[in-house]
Amino acid sequence: MPAAPRLPQESRRARMSMRTAELRNTERELYHFQTRIGVAGTLVFAAFFALLMRIAYLQVVQYEYYHTKAEGNRISVVPITPNRGNIIDRNGTVLARNYSAYTLEISPAKVGDVEATIDELATVIDIRASDRTRFRRQAFEEKGADSLPIRTRLNDEEVARFAANRYRFPGVDIKARLFRQYPYGESASHVLGYIGRISDRDLERIEADQLSANYKGTDHIGKTGIEQAYERELHGTTGSEQVEVDAAGRGVRSLARAAPTSGNNLALTLDLGLQQAVEQAFGDRRGALVAIEPSTGGVLALVSRPGYDPNLFVDGIDPTSWDALNTSADRPLNNRALTGVYPPGSTFKPFMALAALESGKRTPQHAISDPGYFDFGGRRFRDDKVGGHGMVDMYKSIVVSCDTYYYMLGNDLGIDTISAFMRRVGFGSRSGIDLEGESPGILPSTEWKMKRFRKPEQQKWYAGETISVSIGQGYNAYTPLQLAQAMATLANDGVVYRPRLVRYIQNVNTGERRFIEPEVVSAVPFKRENIEFIKRALAGVNIEGTGARAFAGAGYTSAGKTGTAQVIALKANEKYVESRVAERHRDHALFIAFAPLDSPKIALAVLVENSGFGARAAAPIARIALDYYLLGKRPKKAVEDDEKGATGD
Numbered sequence: 001m002p003a004a005p006r007l008p009q010e011s012r013r014a015r016m017s018m019r020t021a022e023l024r025n026t027e028r029e030l031y032h033f034q035t036r037i038g039v040a041g042t043l044v045f046a047a048f049f050a051l052l053m054r055i056a057y058l059q060v061v062q063y064e065y066y067h068t069k070a071e072g073n074r075i076s077v078v079p080i081t082p083n084r085g086n087i088i089d090r091n092g093t094v095l096a097r098n099y100s101a102y103t104l105e106i107s108p109a110k111v112g113d114v115e116a117t118i119d120e121l122a123t124v125i126d127i128r129a130s131d132r133t134r135f136r137r138q139a140f141e142e143k144g145a146d147s148l149p150i151r152t153r154l155n156d157e158e159v160a161r162f163a164a165n166r167y168r169f170p171g172v173d174i175k176a177r178l179f180r181q182y183p184y185g186e187s188a189s190h191v192l193g194y195i196g197r198i199s200d201r202d203l204e205r206i207e208a209d210q211l212s213a214n215y216k217g218t219d220h221i222g223k224t225g226i227e228q229a230y231e232r233e234l235h236g237t238t239g240s241e242q243v244e245v246d247a248a249g250r251g252v253r254s255l256a257r258a259a260p261t262s263g264n265n266l267a268l269t270l271d272l273g274l275q276q277a278v279e280q281a282f283g284d285r286r287g288a289l290v291a292i293e294p295s296t297g298g299v300l301a302l303v304s305r306p307g308y309d310p311n312l313f314v315d316g317i318d319p320t321s322w323d324a325l326n327t328s329a330d331r332p333l334n335n336r337a338l339t340g341v342y343p344p345g346s347t348f349k350p351f352m353a354l355a356a357l358e359s360g361k362r363t364p365q366h367a368i369s370d371p372g373y374f375d376f377g378g379r380r381f382r383d384d385k386v387g388g389h390g391m392v393d394m395y396k397s398i399v400v401s402c403d404t405y406y407y408m409l410g411n412d413l414g415i416d417t418i419s420a421f422m423r424r425v426g427f428g429s430r431s432g433i434d435l436e437g438e439s440p441g442i443l444p445s446t447e448w449k450m451k452r453f454r455k456p457e458q459q460k461w462y463a464g465e466t467i468s469v470s471i472g473q474g475y476n477a478y479t480p481l482q483l484a485q486a487m488a489t490l491a492n493d494g495v496v497y498r499p500r501l502v503r504y505i506q507n508v509n510t511g512e513r514r515f516i517e518p519e520v521v522s523a524v525p526f527k528r529e530n531i532e533f534i535k536r537a538l539a540g541v542n543i544e545g546t547g548a549r550a551f552a553g554a555g556y557t558s559a560g561k562t563g564t565a566q567v568i569a570l571k572a573n574e575k576y577v578e579s580r581v582a583e584r585h586r587d588h589a590l591f592i593a594f595a596p597l598d599s600p601k602i603a604l605a606v607l608v609e610n611s612g613f614g615a616r617a618a619a620p621i622a623r624i625a626l627d628y629y630l631l632g633k634r635p636k637k638a639v640e641d642d643e644k645g646a647t648g649d
Contacts, residue, residue, distance in 0.1 A: 079217030082236030083178060083508075085263030087192060087226060089272040090298075090503060096192055096227070098178045102159050104151040108139065110171030117169065118150060124165050125151055125158050130318045138316060141199055152315050153179070180220070180314050186307035188275050190335040191268070191435075191501060193225020194310035196317075214238050223313070226266065226501060229435050233505055236263035265506040267513075269298030277628040278303045281621045281635050285611060288336035290484035291604040291625060294594065296518040297488070297497030299433070300602060300629065302481075304336040329584075339439045341477040342607055345563030345614065346401045346649040347592045348472030350534055351486065352409060353394055355421040357530040361412050364533050367393040374407035377464050381407050384564075384649070398537040399545035401562060401649040403471050410470020415461055418469060419445035424524050425486045426496060427478055432521070433499040441482055444475035473566055483605035487592045491559070491600035493531050494524035535559055539597050546649050547591070550619035556630055557597040560622065562614035562649040563590035578612055586610040591618035595626050602629050614649050 087096040104125060111117050118135070121127060127150060135150050154162075159174055166172075180195050198206075198221050206215050215221075216238055222228035239260030278289050282305040291301040312321050325333055334340065356362035372388030374381045383389070383403040389396065397405035410418065423429065428443020442448070446461040453459050468474030481499065489496045498519040505514045538559030542551040546562040565588040568581075578586055589611040594603035604625055611617035627633040 080239035082260035345565035347563035558595035
């Protein structure tokens, strides 16, 4: 075989150089690889070290913080609303109480599309348009509320139906809540008032009084009447419960519980039977009556007609009912007994007579000749009786209600003497009754007119204005409550008691009763003979005078005074003809009374709007009230105006 060719010397050297280069590249790559491994390991170690440090920080340093948060997520503190106190009348009849019922509630924060959820709920539970409207209004008024009711007072079938479909409605739940109930509806509605859902204004007041903690979980608060005035007594103290919850927020078990303290019960001085007898006597007419126990100031009846049903407000009143109440010309939401101000008419005359006796301007025997008018300053002030009453002394002036006598008397006394005396018996100032919103009325004087008007020509007091004031007209304007309190003061020989509606407050847990003691505001030092004379004259009104027809055959002796108050002023020499005047422009009818004469147990004032003569419309209602309270007689029907009755005051 031929021998293999030999490579040149340069080729061998090149091949050896390549092998050496390959060895050097492998070493370099190994070096770089090991470097990268070291860096990666360092980074991993650093990461693990940082993780361990973070775990140590969270588990050790921040342990308390996160433990608290975890417990907060696991444990929910639920406020427990206390039972609201009951309200009863003086005989133990329940006027306001609570009952438990189920509500279907939506938590807006836990629901994505509220409207869509409501639509879906409507396929399971009957949801009316009024329910939707109320829900939207509450959502607007109570922004940030935890939950809002879409349906209240569910029956057992509805509760079971929702329970079977609950999984479909996150953020919707059924809750058991207490509801307020007024068993007698409209009766005594202006006394009791009503509760309603807490508004932003209520929240501001709660926060200002530093009561926020005690109203956690509470949805309702007293809005008017006794419910408002005694809110702190009725509400009670809120409790709490620690509940363990699952991931979905559902309660698993109760861990601890602090029981709530129920609100106190209130016993009123009010007599529901008397209240209802008077309400029935009013029928469909507008007006008010206040009856007071003279020896204590306890209010026996406080009637304002028309009334309203406070049950309408418990769930949130629907728009239709609200509009009907709020826009009615009869103003059923107004408490006429407390806030309505009216001219007192001739019911002012007994107090004018007493002012004359106390000041020495008149004696009982002083008499005038009444021609049926009084001329003063170029104007003729007419009496209600054409031709006048002849010779009139003080007794007769009250019994027959002679205007001319008081025109002259008012002119002699002067407005400031009249004003100073009337203020002593309670006219023109708040009585201090334990309800909010009382009107002070208007007791005119020269000082009052200076403050009332801005123009100098309007500020001057004219003597002719005093003559109108002297028969209970002019600027005079008082509440039925003030008239009743003035009559109670007269019956009580000048001792003025603060009117009150709450007799005692009862602790539900202990049964202890805290009585509200009668409070003497003042004692007017009337002369005994003057008081006795006025009382005899007032008795004469019901025996032989303008109230005789209404009180014929009464089984007791009473004192009374009729009154008729003009609503619109007549032109000079214009004669008032009731049938020619629009109904709401007709005169108001008034009557004040107390009985029995020698030992008064009840004093009252009645006002019937736009009903004409007091003897015809107001006195019969007073008779029914006195008959019920003193004799236990119940009225058979509403009082009807006696067209053939007396036409005087």
